[in-house]
Amino acid sequence: MKILFLNGPNLNLLGTREPEVYGSMTLADIEAEVRQRAKELKVEVDFRQSNLEGELVNWIQEAKGKFQVIVLNAAAYTHTSVALRDAISAVGIPTVEIHLSNVHAREEFRHKSLIAPVCRGQICGFGSKSYILGMESAVYVNAENK
Numbered sequence: 194m195k196i197l198f199l200n201g202p203n204l205n206l207l208g209t210r211e212p213e214v215y216g217s218m219t220l221a222d223i224e225a226e227v228r229q230r231a232k233e234l235k236v237e238v239d240f241r242q243s244n245l246e247g248e249l250v251n252w253i254q255e256a257k258g259k260f261q262v263i264v265l266n267a268a269a270y271t272h273t274s275v276a277l278r279d280a281i282s283a284v285g286i287p288t289v290e291i292h293l294s295n296v297h298a299r300e301e302f303r304h305k306s307l308i309a310p311v312c313r314g315q316i317c318g319f320g321s322k323s324y325i326l327g328m329e330s331a332v333y334v335n336a337e338n339k
Contacts, residue, residue: 262332271296
């Protein structure tokens with residue numbers, strides 16, 4: 194099984210960006226945790242980050258036939274990107290939406306996810322563990338779809 198992890202804008206700044214909200218781990222630290230758990234689950238992961246909406250859309254489109262599930266932290270694009278929503282819907286790959294912080298306990302504009310209706314589910318508020326939970330959910334979704 195292959196899982197594509199996509200990370201949106203500003204996640205490259207983890208570790209220094211608002212550590213009281215996002216924690217002190219870098220994206221590389223989180224990726225290392227994910228890769229360790231992936232070995233235990235016997236799954237392959239591809240981990241990518243971009244600040245560019247179009248690049249994320251391209252990666253979603255290119256995932257068809259290569260990955261069984263996408264785990265997506267769209268970051269700020271969660272609340273603004275019809276393009277990401279349409280790409281997820283178009284490729285038909287089960288997608289798990291994740292966030293480090295509890296977006297529902299933050300500013301009002303973060304409460305609405307444009308991608309949630311086309312995702313299999315949403316995990317938020319568990320810090321770096323949201324990624325592990327996202328991967329475990331991806332394994333569950335893949336098994337369910339067989």
